[in-house]
Amino acid sequence: MLISVIIPVYNAAKYLNEAVSSALAQPEVKEVILVDDGSKDNSMVIAANLAATDSKIVILTHHGGVNKGSAETRNVGIRAAKFEYIAFIDADDWFLPNRFALTETIFAEHPDADGVYETVINVKTEKARSFSKTVSLESTPDIHMLRKVVAPDKLLPQLIDDPIGIILLQGLCVKKTLFDKTGLFDAQFRVSEDMLMVKKMASLGKLYPGHLTQPVSVRRIHDTNISFSIFKDSDVIKYLEAEVLLCWALKNNISRTNMNAITQFNYRQYFYRHRKPFNYRPLKLRWLISILINHPSMLKYKQFWVAAPIIGKYIA
Numbered sequence: 001m002l003i004s005v006i007i008p009v010y011n012a013a014k015y016l017n018e019a020v021s022s023a024l025a026q027p028e029v030k031e032v033i034l035v036d037d038g039s040k041d042n043s044m045v046i047a048a049n050l051a052a053t054d055s056k057i058v059i060l061t062h063h064g065g066v067n068k069g070s071a072e073t074r075n076v077g078i079r080a081a082k083f084e085y086i087a088f089i090d091a092d093d094w095f096l097p098n099r100f101a102l103t104e105t106i107f108a109e110h111p112d113a114d115g116v117y118e119t120v121i122n123v124k125t126e127k128a129r130s131f132s133k134t135v136s137l138e139s140t141p142d143i144h145m146l147r148k149v150v151a152p153d154k155l156l157p158q159l160i161d162d163p164i165g166i167i168l169l170q171g172l173c174v175k176k177t178l179f180d181k182t183g184l185f186d187a188q189f190r191v192s193e194d195m196l197m198v199k200k201m202a203s204l205g206k207l208y209p210g211h212l213t214q215p216v217s218v219r220r221i222h223d224t225n226i227s228f229s230i231f232k233d234s235d236v237i238k239y240l241e242a243e244v245l246l247c248w249a250l251k252n253n254i255s256r257t258n259m260n261a262i263t264q265f266n267y268r269q270y271f272y273r274h275r276k277p278f279n280y281r282p283l284k285l286r287w288l289i290s291i292l293i294n295h296p297s298m299l300k301y302k303q304f305w306v307a308a309p310i311i312g313k314y315i316a
Helices: 016-024 043-053 070-080 101-109 152-161 178-182 193-204 234-249 256-274 281-294 296-300 302-315
Strands: 003-009 029-036 057-061 085-088 115-117 120-124 172-175 207-209 217-221
Touching (some): 003 016, 003 070, 016 029, 029 043, 029 070, 057 070, 101 115, 193 256, 234 256, 256 281, 281 296
Parallel strands (some): 003 029, 029 057, 115 207, 120 217
């Protein structure tokens, strides 16, 4: 199993050495791709020093050294990756020993697998700080994991409908060919681009569970995490995610089950955003009309008509 590890780097001088070292310590890892996202500290000096000691380290930057966000930064790494499997870790996180031991076994046992997801543990290294009425460092869970085993073809509805946990990129390893199906990360998202990508992967790929009780990666929680430092109204982000996901799904060969789940996700987020109960009939009609007005080209896609009976159920 030959893996390319992609690490977006933005002002991570304090942590970069630990992240890179943890990746290089995995025998399956054959290259570590560091993609600078316009760092203003000495992250790239540290990266250059690391690269001078190990030929597995590759350093890439955006043209002009600009900041483009983690989505496009990861995309640069994906395009450059040389090996069949891709894993992600942020520059302030690290892999635990034997990170890919079970991952490799799962891929061997399931030749149809596009990816394997496993548990990530959080380590809070900074004093708790609130960013809104509902979001704070203190409220961050200790472990991110799925709390039950789900068959790949049932995974997306579970991720959307049931409180069974989430899949983080730090605990995910996928075949590079999966991005041929899903497309790359959506660069318009500065946060939650990973949540959108995981839903796309679960829609079109076969994701199998590995360790769901034993962490394979550590996510460092501190008050300069990008998801906290530029925290915005989560309803707005979820609404945009639901809109983008539905538009994407209607252009791809999504199963009826997954289209059902995505349509319901879009419907719910529309109502959450407008602060109305789901049985509010005027908003039901507005929801359908908004789809037709904003995305008229969807009428030509087969999957729109697969979704139509579902839409009709909500309008009735």
